[in-house]
Amino acid sequence: MSDPTTIEPELRTEAPPIALRDADDNLSASFLDALVEAIEARDAARARELTEDLHEADLGDILEQLTSEQRPELIQLLGDAFDFTALTELDENTRVEILEDLPPETVAEGVRDLDSDDAVYILEDLDQAERDEILAQLPSVERVALTRSLDYPEESAGRRMQTEFIAVASFWTVGQTIDYMREAEDLPEAFHELFVVDPSFRLLGRVALDRLLRTRRNRKIADLVDENPHVVQATDELDDVARMFQRYNLISAAVVDEAGRLVGLMTIDDIVDVLEEAADKDIKRLGGVGDEEVSDRVWYIAKSRFPWLLINLGTALLASSVIGLFQDELQRMVALAVLMPIVASQGGNAGTQTMTVAVRALATRALGPHNALRVIGRELVVGLLNGLLFAAIVGGFAVFRFGVPDLGFVIAAAMMINLVAAALGGILIPLTLHKLKADPAIASGAFVTTVTDLVGFFSFLGFAALWFGFA
Incomplete structure (x- = not known):
C-alpha cells in the first residue's frame, strides 16, 4: 500500500518541434x-x-x-x-x-x-x-x-569555377582509377566525370563516370576518353558559358587556362545561379533600379533611382510641351482632354510589350543581325493588326460616349498610328542601343515611353485640329 503523502514524480515530455514554415511556405x-x-x-x-x-x-x-x-x-x-x-x-x-x-x-x-x-x-x-x-x-x-x-x-568562368575535380593519367587502368577514388580523401563530394590530363596537366579529354563503372578493370583509361569534350576557357564570360550549358544540356564542363591546362570545373548548379542573377538584373534594369537590393540603405536607393526619374521627368516635360501646342483646341472641346490619355496609354503598354520581348531576345542572343529585319517586320504587322482592332474599339466608344462621329474617326486614326509607332519603337530602340554598346535593359524604357507619348499626343491633337478646323 503506497504512502498517500508520497508525491509521484512528474512525467517530463519534450516540447513538440516547431514547424519551420507555415501553410504559405513562409518562415513561421x-x-x-x-x-x-x-x-x-x-x-x-x-x-x-x-x-x-x-x-x-x-x-x-x-x-x-x-x-x-x-x-x-x-x-x-x-x-x-x-x-x-x-x-x-x-x-x-x-x-x-x-x-x-x-x-x-x-x-x-x-x-x-x-x-x-x-x-x-x-x-x-x-x-x-x-x-x-x-x-x-x-x-x-x-x-x-x-x-x-x-x-x-569578376564575371568570368575562372571566378566561378570549382577547383575540386578528379584528374587521372591516360595510362592508368580502370581498376587503378577506381581504387584511387576509393582511397583518396580530398575528392569532390559529388562528381559525374573524370578528366584525363598529360604530365603537364593539359586536358586530353573526359571519361563519364557511368562508362568507367561499366568497363572491366584491366582496360586503359585512354580507351575510354572522349577527346572532344565541351571546354570552357577560364576567361570566358559567364553569360557565354551559360548559353553553352543551355545549348548542349551539359551537367559540367572542364575549365582550362590559356595554355590548355586543367584548372577547374563548371557545374550546372553554378550555371543556374548565373541564369537567375542575369534574369534578376534584367527585371530590375527594365524598371530602372539597376542592381538594387532590399537590404540597400535609403541614400543608396534614392541616389540610384534619381537619374532615371530625372530622365523620365525630362520626357514628361517634352510630352507636355506637345500638349501645350494644342491648348486652344483642348479648351474648345473638353472631349479631347478626356480621350487623349487613352491613346498615349495604349501606345505605352504596346511599346513596353515589344520592348520586353526584344530586350530579352538580345540578352539570350536570339535576336541579332541575321533575323533583325524579320523580327522588325513581324512587330510592324502586329502593331498594324492591334492598331486596327483598337481603333475600332476606341472609335466606337468615343462616338457612343460623346455622340460625335467625327471624333471617333480622329481617335481611331491616332490609335492606329500610335500602336504602329509603339511596335517600331519597342524593337528599334533596343536594337539601336545594343548596336551602340549601351544596355537596352536600362535605357529602353524611357525612350520608348517618350516615343509613344509624343506620337500619341501629337497625332490625336493634330488630327483633331485639322479635322475640326480649329483656328
Whole structure:
C-alpha cells in the first residue's frame, strides 16, 4: 500500500518541434520567435536544436529575417555547426555586413569547409584588406587556389569555377582509377566525370563516370576518353558559358587556362545561379533600379533611382510641351482632354510589350543581325493588326460616349498610328542601343515611353485640329 503523502514524480515530455514554415511556405512566426529568444538568452544548445539539419537555403532565409545584430550572434552561437554555404543564399549587402562583423579566424574556419566556388563567392565582395586578412588564416594550398580564382575577372568562368575535380593519367587502368577514388580523401563530394590530363596537366579529354563503372578493370583509361569534350576557357564570360550549358544540356564542363591546362570545373548548379542573377538584373534594369537590393540603405536607393526619374521627368516635360501646342483646341472641346490619355496609354503598354520581348531576345542572343529585319517586320504587322482592332474599339466608344462621329474617326486614326509607332519603337530602340554598346535593359524604357507619348499626343491633337478646323 503506497504512502498517500508520497508525491509521484512528474512525467517530463519534450516540447513538440516547431514547424519551420507555415501553410504559405513562409518562415513561421513561432519558429523565428523561438530562435530570437534563444539568441537573446545566448542559449547555444537551443539555437543548434532549432537549426540542425536545415538546408543552407532555409538557413539563408532565416538570416535574412534576423536583424543585423542577431545574425553574427547566431553564427557565433552555432559555432562549427553553422554551414557557411548559407551565406551564398544572401544578397551581397547582407553577406558583406555579416562577414565584417565576424572575426577573420571564424570566417577562415568556415570557408575551409566549403567548395572553392562557394568560398570565392563569399570572399569576392569584401575589401582587399579584409579578404587578405581572412586568406592569411588558411593553409597555403587552399590560399593559393582561392587567390588564383579571385585573380580572374569578376564575371568570368575562372571566378566561378570549382577547383575540386578528379584528374587521372591516360595510362592508368580502370581498376587503378577506381581504387584511387576509393582511397583518396580530398575528392569532390559529388562528381559525374573524370578528366584525363598529360604530365603537364593539359586536358586530353573526359571519361563519364557511368562508362568507367561499366568497363572491366584491366582496360586503359585512354580507351575510354572522349577527346572532344565541351571546354570552357577560364576567361570566358559567364553569360557565354551559360548559353553553352543551355545549348548542349551539359551537367559540367572542364575549365582550362590559356595554355590548355586543367584548372577547374563548371557545374550546372553554378550555371543556374548565373541564369537567375542575369534574369534578376534584367527585371530590375527594365524598371530602372539597376542592381538594387532590399537590404540597400535609403541614400543608396534614392541616389540610384534619381537619374532615371530625372530622365523620365525630362520626357514628361517634352510630352507636355506637345500638349501645350494644342491648348486652344483642348479648351474648345473638353472631349479631347478626356480621350487623349487613352491613346498615349495604349501606345505605352504596346511599346513596353515589344520592348520586353526584344530586350530579352538580345540578352539570350536570339535576336541579332541575321533575323533583325524579320523580327522588325513581324512587330510592324502586329502593331498594324492591334492598331486596327483598337481603333475600332476606341472609335466606337468615343462616338457612343460623346455622340460625335467625327471624333471617333480622329481617335481611331491616332490609335492606329500610335500602336504602329509603339511596335517600331519597342524593337528599334533596343536594337539601336545594343548596336551602340549601351544596355537596352536600362535605357529602353524611357525612350520608348517618350516615343509613344509624343506620337500619341501629337497625332490625336493634330488630327483633331485639322479635322475640326480649329483656328
